[in-house]
Amino acid sequence: MKHARLVWKNLTRNKRRSILTVLSVGVALFLFAALQSVLTALDATSEVGSESRLITRNATGIVFPLPEAYTQRLRAVDGVEAVSWANWFGGTYIDSRNYFAQFAVDEETFFSMYPEIQIAPAQLDAFNGEKSGTIVGQGLMERFGWSLGQTIVLQGTIFPGDWEFVIRGVYEPDNPSFGDENMYFHYDYLFENSGESATPGWFIVRPSDPNLATEVAARIDGSFENSSDPTQTETEKAFQAGFVTMWGNVGFLVRAIGTAVFFAILLVAANTMMMSSRERINEVAVLKTLGFRDGLLSRLVVAESLAISVVGGVLGLAAASVMLANNEMLGSILPGYTVLPSTMLQGLAIAVVLGLISGFVPAREAARLSVVDALRRVA
Amino acid sequence: MKIPILYNLRSLRARPTATLTTALGMALVVAVFIGMMALSLGFQAALVETGSTENILVLRRGADSELSSGINRDVANAIAALPFVAKDASGKPLISPETFVVVGLERRSGGMANVVIRGVSPEAFDVRTGIRITEGRTFRPGSGEIIVGETLVTRVPNTEIGESLRFAGRDWEVVGHFEAGGSSFESEVWGENELFMPVFRGQVFQTVALRMEDPSAFEGVAETLEADPRLAVDAHLEREFYANQGTLLGDILRFLAVFIAGVMAIGAVFGAVNTMYSAVDSRAPEIGVLLALGFKPRSVMASFVVESMLIALLGGLIGCLIALPINGLVTSTTNWNSFSEVAFAFRVTPTLLVAGIVFALVMGVIGGFLPARRAARRPVVEALREVGS
Amino acid sequence: MALVELRDLTKRYQTEAEIISVLEDVDLNIEAGEYLSLMGPSGSGKSTLLNLMAGLDQPDSGTITIDGSEITSLGPNRLADWRANHIGFVFQFYNLLPVLTAFQNVELPLLLTNLSKDERRERVEVALNVVNLSDRMEHYPRQLSGGQEQRVGIARAIVSDPVMILADEPTGDLDAASAEEILTLLERLHSEFNKTVLMVTHDQHAAERAHRKMYLEKGVLHQ
Numbered sequence: 001m002k003h004a005r006l007v008w009k010n011l012t013r014n015k016r017r018s019i020l021t022v023l024s025v026g027v028a029l030f031l032f033a034a035l036q037s038v039l040t041a042l043d044a045t046s047e048v049g050s051e052s053r054l055i056t057r058n059a060t061g062i063v064f065p066l067p068e069a070y071t072q073r074l075r076a077v078d079g080v081e082a083v084s085w086a087n088w089f090g091g092t093y094i095d096s097r098n099y100f101a102q103f104a105v106d107e108e109t110f111f112s113m114y115p116e117i118q119i120a121p122a123q124l125d126a127f128n129g130e131k132s133g134t135i136v137g138q139g140l141m142e143r144f145g146w147s148l149g150q151t152i153v154l155q156g157t158i159f160p161g162d163w164e165f166v167i168r169g170v171y172e173p174d175n176p177s178f179g180d181e182n183m184y185f186h187y188d189y190l191f192e193n194s195g196e197s198a199t200p201g202w203f204i205v206r207p208s209d210p211n212l213a214t215e216v217a218a219r220i221d222g223s224f225e226n227s228s229d230p231t232q233t234e235t236e237k238a239f240q241a242g243f244v245t246m247w248g249n250v251g252f253l254v255r256a257i258g259t260a261v262f263f264a265i266l267l268v269a270a271n272t273m274m275m276s277s278r279e280r281i282n283e284v285a286v287l288k289t290l291g292f293r294d295g296l297l298s299r300l301v302v303a304e305s306l307a308i309s310v311v312g313g314v315l316g317l318a319a320a321s322v323m324l325a326n327n328e329m330l331g332s333i334l335p336g337y338t339v340l341p342s343t344m345l346q347g348l349a350i351a352v353v354l355g356l357i358s359g360f361v362p363a364r365e366a367a368r369l370s371v372v373d374a375l376r377r378v379a
Numbered sequence: 380m381k382i383p384i385l386y387n388l389r390s391l392r393a394r395p396t397a398t399l400t401t402a403l404g405m406a407l408v409v410a411v412f413i414g415m416m417a418l419s420l421g422f423q424a425a426l427v428e429t430g431s432t433e434n435i436l437v438l439r440r441g442a443d444s445e446l447s448s449g450i451n452r453d454v455a456n457a458i459a460a461l462p463f464v465a466k467d468a469s470g471k472p473l474i475s476p477e478t479f480v481v482v483g484l485e486r487r488s489g490g491m492a493n494v495v496i497r498g499v500s501p502e503a504f505d506v507r508t509g510i511r512i513t514e515g516r517t518f519r520p521g522s523g524e525i526i527v528g529e530t531l532v533t534r535v536p537n538t539e540i541g542e543s544l545r546f547a548g549r550d551w552e553v554v555g556h557f558e559a560g561g562s563s564f565e566s567e568v569w570g571e572n573e574l575f576m577p578v579f580r581g582q583v584f585q586t587v588a589l590r591m592e593d594p595s596a597f598e599g600v601a602e603t604l605e606a607d608p609r610l611a612v613d614a615h616l617e618r619e620f621y622a623n624q625g626t627l628l629g630d631i632l633r634f635l636a637v638f639i640a641g642v643m644a645i646g647a648v649f650g651a652v653n654t655m656y657s658a659v660d661s662r663a664p665e666i667g668v669l670l671a672l673g674f675k676p677r678s679v680m681a682s683f684v685v686e687s688m689l690i691a692l693l694g695g696l697i698g699c700l701i702a703l704p705i706n707g708l709v710t711s712t713t714n715w716n717s718f719s720e721v722a723f724a725f726r727v728t729p730t731l732l733v734a735g736i737v738f739a740l741v742m743g744v745i746g747g748f749l750p751a752r753r754a755a756r757r758p759v760v761e762a763l764r765e766v767g768s
Numbered sequence: 769m770a771l772v773e774l775r776d777l778t779k780r781y782q783t784e785a786e787i788i789s790v791l792e793d794v795d796l797n798i799e800a801g802e803y804l805s806l807m808g809p810s811g812s813g814k815s816t817l818l819n820l821m822a823g824l825d826q827p828d829s830g831t832i833t834i835d836g837s838e839i840t841s842l843g844p845n846r847l848a849d850w851r852a853n854h855i856g857f858v859f860q861f862y863n864l865l866p867v868l869t870a871f872q873n874v875e876l877p878l879l880l881t882n883l884s885k886d887e888r889r890e891r892v893e894v895a896l897n898v899v900n901l902s903d904r905m906e907h908y909p910r911q912l913s914g915g916q917e918q919r920v921g922i923a924r925a926i927v928s929d930p931v932m933i934l935a936d937e938p939t940g941d942l943d944a945a946s947a948e949e950i951l952t953l954l955e956r957l958h959s960e961f962n963k964t965v966l967m968v969t970h971d972q973h974a975a976e977r978a979h980r981k982m983y984l985e986k987g988v989l990h991q
Contacts, residue, residue: 002885003879006868006879009867009868010867013867017653017657020652020653021649023645023646023649024646024649024650025646027643027645027646027649030642031639031642060483061493062481062483062493062718063446063481063493063718064480064579096443157441157443158446160439160441160442161441232483242490246493246720249710256414257411260407260410260411260643261407261643261646263403264403264404264408264643264646264647265404267400267401267650268401268647268649271396271397271400271654272650274396274400275653275654275657282863286863287876288848289824289851289863290851290852290857290876290877290924291850291851291853291855291880292848292880293844293848294845295845371819371825372824
């Protein structure tokens with residue numbers, strides 16, 4: 001520790017340079033945390049799907065519905081405990097930019113299947129008692145300034161016409177990545193007002209034993225193999241993960257950008273360290289004359305670069321956690337967007353690596369420096 | 380009195396490490412900027428080029444995508460009979476009532492891709508003039524044959540000519556491949572509408588694409604169509620319709636490009652500031668000499684800003700070189716309007732390269748400004764004294 | 769046995785055209801407590817000899833034995849430790865670290881020892897007292913005159929109580945009055961504290977102050 005002062009003095013000798021370098025590293029780590037958290041959010045989206053629920057959909061494609069009569073046949077499949085169904089409504093509220101998801105659900109079976117959707121029992125009763133009732137997420141209520149009992153009108157894109165709904169309940173998810181911007185309403189309401197043309201978009205199946213989910217899924221698909229509409233059944237988690245992959249190779253994009261950021265800042269930091277140490281060649285030679293070992297001198301250089309990048313990293317990560325974690329705007333675009341402790345730790349590790357590498361060349365130079373040459377150069 | 384640029388070039392050569400590391404840092408920023416913009420451009424271009432400005436796409440009123448639209452045969456027939464529809468040499472209206480569905484197909488790389496299966500009329504190739512068969516031939520009506528867009532061939536198996544692609548419970552024989560100028564049509568499978576209709580969604584088309592006799596009359600034509608109570612349809616200029624589907628994601632990508640590159644640029648500019656300050660400090664005696672010789676402080680300042688811009692220019696050029704190879708690289712994402720996968724190529728255009736270099740130069744000017752001002756403000760005497768020490 | 773024994777010390781430099789012989793078979797004994805001066809024209813090898821004795825440079829042949837250790841055979845780390853314990857080096861251009869105060873500059877060599885903070889403080893104060901700069905402890909080098917800077921340099925050289933002080937033209941950059949102060953100080957180190965001092969100088973007057981004078985010319989030592 002007694003050498004800490006030397007490191008500190010060297011850091012503060014050119015304050016502007018040290019601060020600028022610290023800030024560059026900070027900016028880089030901020031960017032790292034921001035990008036990495038996009039992956040976190042996407043992971044959370046696929047994680048939010050349960051392993052103990054199965055989704056049965058039309059094997060031809062997700063846009064093809066299934067006959068309602070499948071409900072009974074699904075219930076009869078061995079190992080199936082409960083069956084529910086839902087449909088994608090795809091309505092527009094005033095303007096297509098006000099995007100949110102609307103699901104027509106079978107109220108009797110759906111909510112018991114989804115304990116994630118937490119709603120006051122009285123509100124659920126009120127919802128059940130009203131044909132055009134709807135339950136919406138707390139996030140939507142805030143986003144549009146809705147109030148309980150308000151009537152809202154959506155324009156159907158799949159099911160034409162103007163659709164009126166009365167807000168009878170507000171839910172909160174038990175987990176932020178589930179999202180609090182969904183809307184649920186009665187499947188019967190959709191069915192009756194679509195000229196009875198709607199049929200279930202997908203079925204949700206609860207196996208009696210979650211450990212047998214894959215076997216049950218295979219049994220379901222087997223039993224519909226030769227029907228007019230063969231099915232494809234997978235765990236809800238796999239189903240959700242399929243949606244995430246639809247965005248394309250986001251992981252690769254994030255990694256590519258992250259790598260570029262890392263190297264760009266590595267160059268900045270390494271250049272700073274090289275400039276600093278080149279200006280101090282003479283002093284290193286003096287310290288060697290005083291009996292400082294080569295190893296100690298290179299450790300002092302590395303300590304300096306480590307200090308710069310760790311301080312920068314901590315600043316950048318702290319800024320990220322303050323500005324990005326629990327950021328409502330980001331949270332509504334990407335449910336589950338949050339800066340995880342593991343992201344912070346990863347960021348810190350990156351900062352350490354950055355410090356070690358950027359100090360490496362000047363540290364080696366310091367160790368290899370010949371006192372005689374260095375002092376003669378000055379003289 | 381200008382200080383010759385040669386002086387800056389020599390100075391940069393005298394400090395190769397600092398010059399190169401700083402330039403490379405900027406190069407990476409420029410590369411990320413160009414890369415992200417190329418992604419955005421490529422995606423939007425794929426959708427923009429899907430539509431023609433001479434065509435109208437008719438959807439059921441209120442439908443926001445081809446998928447959610449539905450148009451009955453009699454409505455399609457009524458539209459075909461309207462006067463503003465262009466006719467071919469034999470007097471047939473250039474109109475293509477189309478079925479549009481999205482099916483899940485296995486990807487070569489694993490997982491499922493949502494692929495558009497489009498049923499078109501025999502006139503479709505005269506309506507959509509950008510389609511060109513690159514291999515094989517087009518499908519014969521009534522035969523169960525299909526043609527496959529070129530980018531889909533690389534991503535989905537069983538799409539080579541002579542192979543059978545299975546979807547909707549039956550096999551379809553691939554008889555041709557087509558290209559469509561990099562548009563999203565190249566991610567689709569095309570077959571005959573009359574054959575697809577019963578297989579998929581019953582006796583209904585999804586959309587009607589038609590060629591206008593007089594493209595400049597679009598506004599009026601659209602009004603006529605939308606006002607006709609028998610039809611209950613919306614009419615879109617085809618190009619606008621598809622372009623709009625790419626607007627949101629394109630905007631997001633462009634925002635990300637500017638945001639990410641902007642934040643990175645802050646770091647790189649700080650690096651440039653450090654380098655330039657170091658250059659100014661180590662050249663104090665030279666600056667003193669220049670000032671003593673009678674060069675104006677303004678010229679000294681300009682000279683250092685130019686030096687910083689030279690570093691940035693080098694960085695910008697290297698950045699362009701790093702980004703160039705991604706041009707044409709094909710990637711894919713989902714068009715959420717139609718729920719289908721769109722493959723598209725990164726587009727590194729000359730304009731984009733110029734933008735990248737301008738971006739670098741801006742970084743150079745910002746990074747060089749303060750150090751250059753310091754150089755110009757240095758009192759001559761003080762600068763010269765350092766020569767003696 | 770003498771404190772310093774140089775035997776057949778030879779050092780050559782290879783330039784593009786030729787091999788330049790800097791030191792040629794130099795033999796030298798220095799007894800503990802001696803005060804020597806070494807003169808010679810520029811390029812005669814004075815600094816090289818000093819660097820060799822400080823273990824900063826390696827000879828091409830010959831041996832250097834100081835206080836019983838043969839230092840040409842030591843590895844770089846052992847050599848650094850040996851230097852910290854045995855040699856106090858005084859530079860022509862002082863070579864103080866500009867970011868450290870006088871006190872901190874003097875303390876530097878003690879950072880390599882196991883001394884506690886208080887012990888270090890005590891030693892530094894003694895050393896600064898010897899060079900008569902107790903009232904300038906918290907000054908930075910740029911706040912000191914050349915002579916004062918050199919006195920800090922001398923304090924730094926003696927603070928770890930080395931067996932020998934090597935001074936490379938310690939008055940070379942100073943005005944006459946300051947130079948006189950420094951010479952007096954070196955003399956006191958010799959007479960009062962019984963230090964062995966070897967001073968390289970250009971200055972005939974300075975050289976006269978030493979008790980034993982040597983002259984180096986074209987790599988050959990005349991005693």
